[in-house]
Amino acid sequence: MPGRSEVNKTKKKEVELIRNLIKKYKTVGLINLNNLPSPQLQTARKKLNAEIRVVKKSLLKIAFKGTEYEKLDFCLNEIIPALIMSNDSSFKLAKDLRKGKSFVAAKPGQIAPHDILVKAGPTNLPAGPVIGELGAAGIKASVEQGKIDIRQDSVVVRAGNAISPTAASVLVKLGIKPMEIGLNLAATFEEGNLFGKDVLDIDEKFYIDTLKLAASEALNLSVNIGYVTEDNVELLLRKVESEAIALNKIANAEKDKVINEIASAEKEAEKLAEKTDDQGGN
Numbered sequence: 197m198p199g200r201s202e203v204n205k206t207k208k209k210e211v212e213l214i215r216n217l218i219k220k221y222k223t224v225g226l227i228n229l230n231n232l233p234s235p236q237l238q239t240a241r242k243k244l245n246a247e248i249r250v251v252k253k254s255l256l257k258i259a260f261k262g263t264e265y266e267k268l269d270f271c272l273n274e275i276i277p278a279l280i281m282s283n284d285s286s287f288k289l290a291k292d293l294r295k296g297k298s299f300v301a302a303k304p305g306q307i308a309p310h311d312i313l314v315k316a317g318p319t320n321l322p323a324g325p326v327i328g329e330l331g332a333a334g335i336k337a338s339v340e341q342g343k344i345d346i347r348q349d350s351v352v353v354r355a356g357n358a359i360s361p362t363a364a365s366v367l368v369k370l371g372i373k374p375m376e377i378g379l380n381l382a383a384t385f386e387e388g389n390l391f392g393k394d395v396l397d398i399d400e401k402f403y404i405d406t407l408k409l410a411a412s413e414a415l416n417l418s419v420n421i422g423y424v425t426e427d428n429v430e431l432l433l434r435k436v437e438s439e440a441i442a443l444n445k446i447a448n449a450e451k452d453k454v455i456n457e458i459a460s461a462e463k464e465a466e467k468l469a470e471k472t473d474d475q476g477g478n
Contacts, residue, residue, distance in 0.1 A: 207255060214251060214259040214279065221247070221281035223289055225384035226256075226268055228275035231306070232377060237278075240296055240379050246282035246289060248379075253277055267390045271382045286384040290396040297378030301368050304361040308353040312367065312374045316348045319370060326369060333366040 218224045229237065229250070241248050251259075253272050256279065260266045282289050302312070314335055321344040330337045336347040352363045359367075367374065384391045418428050419435060 207258075210251070210255055211259045214249070214255070215263070217247070217249070217281060218259075218263075218265060218279075222283045223281065223286050223384050223386040224265055224268070225280045225282075225286065225289065226271060226275065226277045226382045227280050227293075228380040228382050229278050230276045230380075231375075232379065236298075236377055237379070240293075243296060244282070244289075244292055245284055246280050246292075248278055248280050250278045264388065265385050268383055268385055271392070275382050277382070280379070280381070286386045286389075286391045286396060287400060289384065290381050291400060293379045293381055294399075297376050299373040300375050300377055301373050302353075302359045302364050302375050304359060304364045306359050306364075306375060308355050308357055308359055308374070309376065310355045310374075311351050312353040312359075312363070312372070314346060314350045314352055314367075314370060314372065316346045319344050319346060321369060326366075329362060329366050329369070333360075333363050335366065 227248070237248070256272060256277060257269060260268060280289070284292070302308075318340065323339040323342055323344060327337055327339070327344055330344070330346075333350075333352050335350045335352065337344050338347055339345065352367065353359050380393075381396050382393055384396065415428055415431070417423075418425060419431050422432065424432060
């Protein structure tokens, strides 16, 4: 059995190794290995453009201490950590990790990551004792043409609650796989910037759509207030042309109205003059 001095030497070597490793990469992060089967970790190591190293929390804290990576400590107590290092950006790394995830059946005792819903509709389950299991799980069902039919949408397990053996069994029979497995990125540190899970989990499409909406609204605002830029000058000219055409139509309509009123007044005047002449002649 190794003595304390040998253990300390081993720990020091590991800490030194970690410190040297993180200097070589643009992005350094922590992933959560909680509930992650070993095969998935090995598969991820082969597919990702990143280096993954499983390290004890205590050694990570020592390795980070006194460096800018110490900012990653905030999430260490909440996860079973592994160090992930890459020269890709934090968001590229997060995207690649999401692609590698898959869904598996729930096991009794696991915590539901979200409301687990069983939707109404026909199933392939034959009539039999399983209908009692469905009822025990809070699912209303009936038999239609020899097959079990779910009568209405039912939440079997609420988010944050433990999955019961009955619920787990029913979900397996219905072919529902609610548990997502894969490498969960807890946080990253990249070129002086710390990114938490709440930021990294947002899909890039959300950012792109948000930017497009902001650009569209900014363009509309600049056109409406008449603020000329290189990007909106063509739209402004079209707007001015459209308004000029509309104004011209209004002006022409008013002109025609005035002409018609003058013509009508002239006719009235002529009638009045004729009437006056007739009366004078009498």
